[in-house]
Amino acid sequence: MSTDDQTNTCSFHMAGDLPAGGDHLGGTFGQAPSLDSWYPQRLKVELLHRNGVGADPLGADFDYAAAFATIDLEALKADIKALLTTSVDWWPADYGNYGPQMIRMAWHAAGTYRIADGRGGAGTAMQRFAPIGSWWDNGNTDKSRRLLQPIKHKYGNALSWADLMVLTGNCSLELMGLPTYGFGGGRLDAWEPDDGTWWGPEVWNPHAVESPDEMVSRDERWHGQNGDADYDLQSPLAASHQALIYVNPEGPYANGDPMGSARDIRITFTRMAMNDEETVALIAGGHAFGKSHGQVPASDIGPSPELAPIESMGLGWHNPVGSGNAENTSTNGIEGSWTPNPTQWDNTYLENLFAYDYEQTKSPAGALQWTPTDPNAPKTPDAHVPGQMNPLMMMTSDIALKVDPEYRAVCERFLADFDLFTLAFSKAWYKLTHRDMGPKHRYLGPEVTIADDLLWQDPLPESAGATLDEADVASLKKAVLETGLSVSDLVFTAFSAASTYRDSDKRGGANGGRLALSPQKDWAVNRRTVPVIDALRNVQATFAASSGGRQVSLADLIVLAGTAAVEQAAQAAQAAGSDADVPFTPGRVDTTQELTDIEMFEWLRPVADGFRNFVSERFDQFAPGVAPEAAFLDKANLFTLTAPEWTVLTAGLRVLGANWDGSDVGVLTDRVGVLTTDFFVNLTDTDLVWTKDDETASTFTGRIQATGEARWHASRNDLVFGSNAQLRSIADAYAGSDGQERFVRDFIQVWSKVMMLDRYDVKGHKRYGAMAA
Numbered sequence: 001m002s003t004d005d006q007t008n009t010c011s012f013h014m015a016g017d018l019p020a021g022g023d024h025l026g027g028t029f030g031q032a033p034s035l036d037s038w039y040p041q042r043l044k045v046e047l048l049h050r051n052g053v054g055a056d057p058l059g060a061d062f063d064y065a066a067a068f069a070t071i072d073l074e075a076l077k078a079d080i081k082a083l084l085t086t087s088v089d090w091w092p093a094d095y096g097n098y099g100p101q102m103i104r105m106a107w108h109a110a111g112t113y114r115i116a117d118g119r120g121g122a123g124t125a126m127q128r129f130a131p132i133g134s135w136w137d138n139g140n141t142d143k144s145r146r147l148l149q150p151i152k153h154k155y156g157n158a159l160s161w162a163d164l165m166v167l168t169g170n171c172s173l174e175l176m177g178l179p180t181y182g183f184g185g186g187r188l189d190a191w192e193p194d195d196g197t198w199w200g201p202e203v204w205n206p207h208a209v210e211s212p213d214e215m216v217s218r219d220e221r222w223h224g225q226n227g228d229a230d231y232d233l234q235s236p237l238a239a240s241h242q243a244l245i246y247v248n249p250e251g252p253y254a255n256g257d258p259m260g261s262a263r264d265i266r267i268t269f270t271r272m273a274m275n276d277e278e279t280v281a282l283i284a285g286g287h288a289f290g291k292s293h294g295q296v297p298a299s300d301i302g303p304s305p306e307l308a309p310i311e312s313m314g315l316g317w318h319n320p321v322g323s324g325n326a327e328n329t330s331t332n333g334i335e336g337s338w339t340p341n342p343t344q345w346d347n348t349y350l351e352n353l354f355a356y357d358y359e360q361t362k363s364p365a366g367a368l369q370w371t372p373t374d375p376n377a378p379k380t381p382d383a384h385v386p387g388q389m390n391p392l393m394m395m396t397s398d399i400a401l402k403v404d405p406e407y408r409a410v411c412e413r414f415l416a417d418f419d420l421f422t423l424a425f426s427k428a429w430y431k432l433t434h435r436d437m438g439p440k441h442r443y444l445g446p447e448v449t450i451a452d453d454l455l456w457q458d459p460l461p462e463s464a465g466a467t468l469d470e471a472d473v474a475s476l477k478k479a480v481l482e483t484g485l486s487v488s489d490l491v492f493t494a495f496s497a498a499s500t501y502r503d504s505d506k507r508g509g510a511n512g513g514r515l516a517l518s519p520q521k522d523w524a525v526n527r528r529t530v531p532v533i534d535a536l537r538n539v540q541a542t543f544a545a546s547s548g549g550r551q552v553s554l555a556d557l558i559v560l561a562g563t564a565a566v567e568q569a570a571q572a573a574q575a576a577g578s579d580a581d582v583p584f585t586p587g588r589v590d591t592t593q594e595l596t597d598i599e600m601f602e603w604l605r606p607v608a609d610g611f612r613n614f615v616s617e618r619f620d621q622f623a624p625g626v627a628p629e630a631a632f633l634d635k636a637n638l639f640t641l642t643a644p645e646w647t648v649l650t651a652g653l654r655v656l657g658a659n660w661d662g663s664d665v666g667v668l669t670d671r672v673g674v675l676t677t678d679f680f681v682n683l684t685d686t687d688l689v690w691t692k693d694d695e696t697a698s699t700f701t702g703r704i705q706a707t708g709e710a711r712w713h714a715s716r717n718d719l720v721f722g723s724n725a726q727l728r729s730i731a732d733a734y735a736g737s738d739g740q741e742r743f744v745r746d747f748i749q750v751w752s753k754v755m756m757l758d759r760y761d762v763k764g765h766k767r768y769g770a771m772a773a
Contacts, residue, residue, distance in 0.1 A: 043633055045643050045726045047196040051124075055191040058157055067158035068185050068444050076159070079151055080171040091143045092326045094383035097343045098147060099172030100290020105144040106169025107286060108137065109162075110433045111245040115273040115603045116236030117638070118505030119197050121436030124190035125162035131199065134304035135243040136216055139317050139331045140293075142305050146315065162187030166433045173429065176289060177345035178422065181430035184443025196637065201234070202242040217242045218252070226252050226260045231267075235622075238271035240264045246272075249292075249334060250368040251396035256360055261397045262404035273435055273456065273600065278428040280401060280410040285425030287338045287398065288349045291383055294335035294363035295328050296321045326384040333367035336393025337380040347418045350411055352378065353402055358394050370394040431456055438506020441760040455597045460512050460589050465551045468586040472543075476552060477564040479539045485532055487565040487673040488657030492612070493532040494562020494755065495658055496525070497555070499611065500604045501757045502638035508604050509758025513555035513590040519602050525614045525660045536561060555588035559755050566751055569656055569675040570744045580675075580744060583752045585762060610635060610717035611653055614660040615698070628698070629720040639757065645750040647721055647730040651679040652747040654718070665699065666718035677743045680735035682712060683722045690719060 017023050035042070053060040084102065087093040094100060109127045112120030126132050127141060145165070152164055163185045170180045201220040218241040224230040233240065240247045246268050248254055251261045269279040302308065302318030312318065322328035339348040356377050358370035371391045382388035401407045414421035430449065437443065440457055453459035468476070480490065497515040500508030514520050516533050536557050543552050552560075563582045570580030607622045608615045610632030616622065623631065636646040657672040659665060669678035682688070688702045688711060700719060702712040721727045734743045756762070 043627075043629055043720065043724050044196070045633065045724060047633070048637055048641060048643050048646065050194070050196060051190050051192050057191070062157070064157075064160065064188055065186065065444055068163070071155060071158050073445055073447065076151075076155060077167070077171050077174075079154070080148075080168050081175050083147065083151060084168075084172060084175055088147070090325075091147065092384065094291055095343050095381070097176070098144070099176050099343060101140070101144050102148075102168045102172045103286065103289055105141045106165050106172075106433060108141060108245045109165050110435070111272065112239075113273070113432075113436050113505070114236055114238035114271050115600065116238070116271065117634070118436065118502045118507060119236070120238075121505065122162055122166050122433055123187045123436045123505075124194075125160065125165060125187070126190060126194055127165070128161060129190070129193035130306040131193075134306040134316065135245075136298075136304075137244040137332070139301075139304075140329070142315050142317070160185075160187050160189045162189055169429075169433065172289075173345070176343050178285075179426060181426040182449030183447040184434055184437065184440070184445060184449075186437065186442050186444040198236070200237055200239075200242050216244055216248060218248075226257075226263055231263065233267050233271065238268055240268050247397055249332065249395040249397045251400075254368060256368045256396050258396055258399040258403045262400035262407060265397060265400055265407075266404075274428070274431075276406050277410050277424060278431065280407055280414065281421065281424040281428040282432060283397070283401060284349050284353075284411065284414065284421070285429065288345060288347075290342050291337035291380075292334040292369075292393065292395070293329040293331040294333040294365040294367050294369075296330035297365045298330070298333060301330055327382070330365055333363060333365040334369045334393065334395060335363035335365065335367075336369065336390060337383070338393060338398070340378045340380050340392075342380065342383075345422070347415065347421060348378075350415050350421070352392055353394065353398060354411065354415060356392075358399060368396065370396070370399055427454075436505040439758075439760055442506065453595065455595070456600065458507060458512070458597070458600075459595050460591050461595070463587060463589050465549075468550075468552060468556065472547070472550065472552070473560065473584060473586070476539065476543060476557065476560055477567075479542065480536070480557075480561045480564050481568065483535050483539065485535055485561070486657075487569050488662070489528065489532050490561045490565035491569070491653070491656045492658040492660075493529040493536075494559050494565075495611065495653065496529050497558045498754050498757065499606075499609060500601075501754075502604070503640045503757070504638055506758070506760070510559050510755060511555055511588045511758045511761075512596075513553060513558070513588070514596055514601065515558065516554055517591075517593050517596050519598050519605065523605050524616075525606055525609060525612060528660060528662060532561075533558070552586075553588050553590045555590055556586050559588065560584055560586075562751075562755070565656075566675070566748065569673055570748065572673070573675040573740065573744060580748065582748050585756065585759065587759075587761065606635075608632070608635075609660070611650060612658060612660040613654075613663070613666050613715055613717055615715070615717070628716045629724075632717050632720070639754060641750070643726060644730050644733075644746070645753070647727055648734070648743065648746045649750045649754065650717075650721065651677070651731075651734070651743070652751070654679045664713060666714045668712050668714070668718070675744055675747060677734050677739050680731045680739065680743075683714075683718070684728070684731055684735050688712070690714070 018025065084098045085096060087096055106122065109125065110122040112126070112132060114120050127138060128145065132138065133142065148164060148168060152159065152161060166187070167183055170183050173180050202217045221234045221237055223232045223234070239245060247261060247264045251257045252264055265279060266276070274282065296319055300321060303316060305314055305316035308316040308318065318324065319328060319330060339346070339352065341348065356372040356374050359373050361369055361371045363369055371393065377392060379389035380392055382390055401411055414424065431454070435456065439460065440448065497510035500520065502508055515526065515529060520526055521530065536554065540552055540554055540557055563584045567580050567582050574580060606614065608619055608628050608631040610628065615628050619628065641649065652675060654666050655669045655672065655674065655676055655678055657667060659667070668682040669676060671678065687705055689705045690700045690702050693699045693701060698716060700714050701710050702714060703710050721731050733739065
């Protein structure tokens with residue numbers, strides 16, 4: 001056969017010009033449209049596996065604490081401070097000092113934190129990724145991180161980006177004269193974008209850089225009008241606008257209304273866990289440094305990093321005007337500085353704010369700002385043009401501090417006492433940059449501020465007395481089981497103690513015994529725990545009286561009681577004579593009501609908790625358009641559970657009777673209190689048909705198809721494990737005849753994981769806690 005014949009034969013069989021056939025390549029792996037495009041409302045279970053060990057180039061065994069300990073912190077800080085005053089041509093430093101722009105970088109990294117669900121914050125350096133890194137409010141923070149790259153490379157993986165960004169903010173403050181309150185390392189970098197956090201309902205158009213009003217939108221996240229009694233921001237959001245960290249500095253809708261701005265500031269900063277004094281300290285302290293940039297209209301600035309062309313190498317917001325930087329820089333569109341000395345810590349921001357009247361003007365980029373009406377007011381030097389002096393600048397959000405009575409009172413105190421202001425800003429900055437790190441046990445390095453027990457850190461007393469030994473544990477288990485408390489009640493109480501934990505900001509959990517304190521003891525979802533805790537207090541007292549002075553904390557006893565109950569339930573489900581040991585690590589302590597910030601802990605009160613089959617009666621009012629199973633997925637994520645762990649934990653809690661109200665909804669077993677696979681077997685039973693009980697489709701009845709007899713009752717939080725294809729495949733793995741032993745083993749493992757989620761005081765606390773295969 002000739003070469004031409006061979007070619008023709010291949011072409012005939014392949015029916016196209018490409019090796020796999022066809023005349024053109026239509027798409028590649030991961031290219032839209034995808035599953036989300038076709039089924040946007042589906043439950044995205046795969047989000048539970050994001051940022052896992054498979055994405056981490058350092059691997060699961062990398063010990064960041066040990067690596068960080070090898071750093072000479074003073075040498076590192078010296079390197080950072082030297083960089084701050086070494087201007088480079090490709091991005092010249094304002095006033096010859098990169099400090100102000102580095103403060104902004106660190107502030108904006110930390111400022112995404114929100115108290116409602118604990119997400120956001122500086123802890124994983126998410127500013128490196130979309131969407132946060134490409135928000136309009138983070139314009140040019142990419143330049144700050146690129147400037148820091150030589151230091152990151154010098155110290156390698158012993159220094160995370162998250163720690164470097166915050167430490168650089170601290171070094172910047174110190175270089176300009178502010179005594180910082182301390183620094184704790186220990187932030188672990190994420191290795192992929194966060195595609196799960198809900199940043200608002202707005203359908204954001206990332207191509208809208210030519211129209212910042214479209215990009216910085218707010219209409220859908222607010223209820224009511226600014227100034228109305230019912231004015232409110234959707235939870236869990238904190239930022240007032242899409243693509244902003246806090247508020248629009250030009251006022252709501254860029255309308256220049258200082259009082260309206262003050263309302264937005266108070267709601268936003270409260271949602272970020274700051275009170276009025278901390279809010280004023282942060283704004284006034286932050287604006288003591290640097291300048292705002294608004295030389296070029298937004299319509300002339302190039303796309304954000306995520307949309308920039310490949311040759312930009314991850315840098316966005318290209319400015320084609322002049323040099324594109326220095327005196328031509330544009331970031332948020334407002335132009336100017338607040339003080340005559342923008343690289344020195346002093347009180348001139350507040351002095352200038354209150355000494356002069358201000359009138360509205362426009363920046364070169366067209367943004368609304370304010371200028372002193374007095375022509376003799378102090379001037380500020382230009383950041384790049386030698387000898388040029390410019391008028392002072394204030395934003396609408398600055399004038400807000402002057403017109404709001406409560407904020408004004410704080411400002412006046414700070415004006416009268418500069419030392420008070422200095423301490424307030426130092427402590428507020430420390431809180432801002434450490435709020436999402438959890439207990440002080442997680443902080444690393446020689447500058448950790450340990451002298452004070454700061455209430456926002458949810459402090460715990462030091463452990464007193466000897467740790468429980470094996471004999472103590474065995475004795476206490478026996479005493480607990482002899483109380484007559486049911487397996488269901490003991491399991492429910494232990495799980496309720498642990499259930500407040502959220503990995504987003506490392507808050508909550510069983511340690512501290514706060515289940516017995518306000519506000520947790522008063523939550524409707526925890527009512528069932530009250531008599532159990534009373535009975536456990538008697539066990540605690542009896543043990544103390546008979547053990548020669550040894551003590552068991554209520555926090556330890558609650559978890560140990562659950563451990564004993566799970567062991568009993570597991571043994572009842574296994575073959576005769578088999579054993580089921582549930583790990584227990586003592587050392588928890590009991591905190592006090594005085595060390596419990598009731599207002600901040602109230603944010604942890606669940607509106608829904610699928611693990612305990614709890615959905616508030618007002619859930620539809622609180623969360624319109626949110627399905628309970630979506631809130632359940634959210635909770636599983638905050639527990640750091642994988643999809644198999646989520647499924648196994650739920651099934652076990654159901655057959656153990658751990659519903660918040662003791663009901664049979666979703667229990668799906670006739671052997672309550674025995675750790676069987678009945679939940680899986682009956683959920684996937686093909687002889688059953690499920691029908692909704694009413695039009696709300698919140699509860700369902702499972703009926704035998706042949707007779708119509710009602711057999712089981714369930715909620716959406718139960719049926720999701722049979723209706724969702726990914727979760728059903730996991731249920732099938734346990735529903736088979738060979739599933740019982742695996743189920744008991746895996747439930748014990750995930751139970752132990754949840755009980756230990758908050759034990760950062762235990763050496764060797766694992767970063768990853770997936771179930772063994």
